[in-house]
Structures are given as structure tokens and as C-alpha cells.
Amino acid sequence: MSTASRPATARLWLPSRSSSSPCSSTSRRSTSGRPLPSPEPGTPVDRVDTPALVVDLDALERNLDRMAAFATRTGKRVRPHAKTHKSPLVARMQLDRGAVGLCCAKLGEAEVMADAGVGPLLITTEIAGQPKVARLVALRRRAVVLVAVDDMDTARTLSDAMRAADLVLDVLVDVNVGQERTGVAPDGAGELAACIASLPGLRLRGIQAYEGHLQHVYAEAERRARWRECADRMLAAHEGLTKRGLDSEILSTAGTGTCAFAAELPEVTEVQAGSYPFMDSDYAQVEGLPYESSLTVLASVVSRQRGDTAVIDAGWKALSTDAGMPAVKGRPELEYVTKGDEHGGVRGARMTPGERIELVPSHCDTTVNLYDEYVCVRAGVVEAVWPIAARGRIQ
Template sequence: MPGRDVGSNVGRPLHELDTPALLIDTQVLATNISRTSAIAKEAGARLRPHIKTHRMLDVAHQQMAAGAQGICCAKTGEAEVFADGGIDDVFIANQVVGAPKLRRLQSLAERVRLAIGVDHPEQVESLKHAFFDSRSIDISIEVDVGQARTGVSDSSSALTLARQVLDASGLNLRGIYTHEGHDYNARDGADLATIADKAQTHMLAIAEEVRSATGSSCEVSMGSTPSLLAGVFRNGIDELRPGTAVFNDGSHANFLGHTDWCAATVLATIVNQPAPNRVVIDAGAKALTSDRRGPSILKNTGFGLVVGRPDATIVSLSDEHGVLNVPDADSYRIGDQLQVIPNHICPCVNLYDYAYATSNGVVTDIWPVSARGQSQ
């Protein structure tokens, strides 16, 4: 990996590439990384980017060079790939369950500074047994601030878990964390700011309860790109864990009102024009995913945005076909290439073995998606 003669494409202009292909604009990426670092600094928080968006070592090393304190990931397999790639501070912001995975955690803990999320006493019990006589790990307690996915919903549950962790010899209490993912449902900018502020207030109150009840320190970690971009930060937020901010995507472009911050696109070719106002590209669900957002501030009208073609709408996707309605039919020809900004970039990147790093329309490097498929 990468297969065939992919490396020979370095130095080539985009129009010579075979499609569909994943492209990363290195200038936009660099700007996104700088902006995110600056936002965290302004908020007085450390930055721990979530690498589920890119799953690429090349990108993680740029984030670390720009001041990230470590990485966040969702899966043990991701953690292993990034540990192997030289990242030595890893937070698996998720619950890790099952004997095979606990053995893998033990091995990881020997190599990196490792933290794991918990939201139930049974998880703590398993981790306690796995780490009672080995190198200790950090534990962060997940709090549900409104997404209704994972996490404890009240301070007494958080306190129970905190005490359980503090009583376990191989476990250190790091703090509490949340993914305020319900901010993706915000109606508008004001609603988004309200959600972000409420989430932080809730987290700060629980952390204070844990501190006063246990005497332990308790970091507060928040993680969601819309809230990061909303720029609302209370004092006392220790860590931010945005994922999508590194590339942004079609749904975030709708929220931002422009596509200037979208670093990742899928290069596709028009392969059919079966009707005057319909063209078909060689990128379908297996190249873009069929994810859609909304109704919310991130609402999409189609299955991706076509760069420089506001008149085009990707109205449907099959496995390998994307169907576009194009009112201005005369400006589309079979063989033309289009760049599509995917609606949801995280699962999209996970479809590719590698990305083309590009600058001014020329391939500058090949970046393996090193953790592609690492969902175990």
C-alpha cells in the first residue's frame, strides 16, 4: 500500500489522476491546523485533535508540530497505528470492552501515555483487573451533556465512577470528557452558541463536584467541531478534541457559508450525460458515503458540494454512481473532472487507502490512510 504506480503521480497535475481519488489541499489543511491551534490557545485549553477524521499519520504529525499535546481516537486499532507511528500520548475517548481489546490496551500502555473513557462501573471493574499489576493508565469519565448517546447524565453517577477509579491501584483519574454532538442539530448560530455554553457550564459544575467530593484534580475535556467554531469558551476548559475541523466538510461549509476551509475533496470524472440536464460521475456511496446532515444548521441539500459548480446538485448515489442535476447542461462534458466536497468527511476518508496531498492543483505527496478500516 499504496498499490499500483500511485507514487508516480507525485508532481502530476490533478487532471492526470485516475478517479475517484481523495485529495487534500495542503494549504487549506495548514490553515485549518493553525486556526484550530489558535482557537484552543485563545480559549486557554490544550488541543488534542480527534484523528478519526483523517486516520493519517502525516496529518497527525502536522497537528503535533502545531502544538497539539497528543491525539484522541475512538478505537483501539487507531491507537495502535498512531502509537506505531510515533505519537506517544493517546486518549481513546470511548469505552473499550472485551478480553481481546483489554490485552491490546495492556500492550499499548507499555508504549504510550494512555487514557481510556468510561461511563459504567462494569467498564472500570474490567480495567481495574486488567491494570492492577501493570503500568497504570489514565481514566476519563464520559458525561452526556445532551447527545443521548454515551456518558453518564448526572454528577452522582460521575462521582461514583470517580471514586471507583481512585480506589483502583492501576487507574489514575484524569477528569471528565464529553462529545457535545447534539450541537450538530443547532437551528442557527445563536442556538449553537447556547448549546456550547450550556454544555461547558454543565461539565464545569460536575468537575467541581468531583474535585470537592474527592479532593482529586479533574480535567474538563470538550470535543466537537461546530462548538469549537462557535468560539464560545468558559474559563476552566482544559482540553479541546475537535475532529472534523482539520478538513471540514460539506455540512460544515453550509454552516460556515463558504467552502474556503474545506481541505478534502473527492476527484471524480463525468462518465455519462444521458439527458441534457443530468450527468453521472464515477463516485457513488463507495467513494463519498451516503451520509446527510440536518435538518439543522449543517443541513445538506444533496450528497456533497461540487467545487465551483453551485448550480449542480448530487441528487442520488448508487454504489458507484453519483447522479447530478445540472441546469447549465452545456458546461458539462463526458470526461470532465469534478471535485466533490463530501457531506461527512470522516467515514469518507475511511474508504480510501491513500490521499493525494495537493498544492495549486499539483500532487505533492501520497499520504497513506494508515488507520483505514481500523474499527476494532
């Protein structure tokens, strides 16, 4: 018998209930069926295999609408960061709501977005090394691309490559406003901008100034005060361009945690928030944000608890822990504990194998990067399964 012909049977198979005798066995109908990697639309979420990355579509759409309303209210453009969702489908939803383009952290993400017809694209991290310069040229040939640059040698290399290919690349000067990661010092922005403006393969478009270190400062007053220091650095860099007569058409800045502050600065033209579609348990502690959690990891209990801890099938390979432990959705009294690569524990619950639980990741970006697809749910039923097309595109 072909096992491939009966997926519906596998999908609808029900296990027997425990009988009174601990070892009795009850014969059931066939359980044959090939592995079914993705649930079909119409599947109740309680029949979705685990661990699964679940998106609450209603909550996602509310978050996207809130950001669109922010743009309307403030007059700022929104260029959402695709490094969070890595999905051209979510990108399209953002563009449909008025986003002016997408940010990508890596060239590989931008390639995926470009191939899906999504753009224009801002690559927010520096491009270095021969293989990537060649890929950037190829990407520029087929897409509108803007790249952040913080180094004169890099600028020259990019200009040479673009010029040799009869192309011109749009560039933002990447400015360090306090994160101490990439970016020139604010007082060096003008000199780098002038260099970029002089290079025939590049076109200076403005400044990128990202204050990533402030996004998760929980207290709103502290976050605002520290943002003000970053704003001063942004403005110093901006002045470095304008006093040289260089155009600074774009000032791109801010994440989900700071975009409301950035909107108060007239010089800011756009925000590059990424996490707002999904949020996470760490962002949930950041005061004053109007976005809600829409992303969970659905997990199953696989082993009876020892004491009050149930063992579940979601470990480090299913949930990133770089921002701490996930939260248990709707049950703040329960605590997730690490049990290794493949397992987690849920402390405070009396559960049996097969029971389900939903976890809110502590960091949406790195958790999304572990999955191949979103299981998109509305009212407890799978509505769609979306590939995470740029998952793993770290090059």
C-alpha cells in the first residue's frame, strides 16, 4: 500500500484513551501517512505539530496598522527592517500600508527580497570582502539598493566596482551615535560624505544613525533621555553634511523602541523599526510601546514532570535565549527553564505528554531565524503557512 496516498488519515488519527488497565492495548484504525511538514489551511492549531512558530494574524495586522498610523500622524516615512521577519510576504503587507521600502541587515536578505520583487532596499550593515562586493554589484543590477558605509576604503572599493559595471550605488553615511558598533564618529561624517560624493560610482543620499543600544531600555524616561544624547550626535553628523553643502536627503534612524522619539526631530526623514510586527517578551517590558505580541512557539510536553516541572520539546534549537528565557503565554505564574538543545522545562505546571503550551520568545529576530515557516493562525485555525524565505541568509 502506498503510504503517500493517505495523508488525510494520518492527519485525522486519534490516539486511544488510557483504559483502566495500565497496559491494555486498544486497536485503532490506520495511522499510515507520509510526513507532513506543513499544516494545511483549515487545520485547528491544536493539531499543528510542534515546535511550531505561530503568528497570530489579527495581532500582526493590528501592529502593522499601528505603525502605518504612526507614519500618517508624524509625517515620517517607515522603512521596516526585514531582518526580523525575513519574509517577502510580511514585507509586502508593510509596503501595502505605506512603507517606503525595506531595510535588510545582510546582502543575502536583500537578494531574497529583490528576487521576490520587494524594494527599494536599504542594507543597514557594512559590505566588506570581495565576494560580497561582487554580489552587491549583481544585486544593484536588478534592484534599487541603498547601502550604509562607514569607511573611505570601503567607499572606494564599492565605487570602483559599480563604475566598472556602469552602475551607481546610493549610499548613506553610517554614523555611530552611541552604540559603539559600526559607523563613523559624528564629527567624521562630513568628511566621509564628501569622499562619497566625489566618487563616480556612488551617490550620496544622506545618513544612517541607529541607536540599537537603546531599544530595550525599559524605562521610558531613561530611554528618552539617552535618546536625546544620540539625537545630538545625529544632528552633529547632519550638520557635517549640510555645512559642506552636501545633500542629506535621508536621515534614517530608530527602532521599535525609539521611533516615537525620533519622530519629534524635524531632521529625521524615516524610521527603520523591525520588531513591531511581532514583539517579544523582552520588548514587552519596554514602557510606552503600542504594539502587542503576535509571535509564539507552540510546544508539547514530552515527559512527565519531576516535581513541578514538565519537559517540553522546545530547547535552544527552537527558542533563542540571547535575550533571556521565553515567557509562557497567558500563564505568568509559569517559568521556562533551559533543558538543552532539544528540550525545555516549564516550572509550575502539572502536565502530561502531548499537552500543548505557547511560549513568547525573548528575542523575535533570532527565534524567527531558527524556523523555515510561519504557521499563521486566526481564531484558532491555520489560515496560511508562509515560508521564512530569508532564514539563514547571514552572508
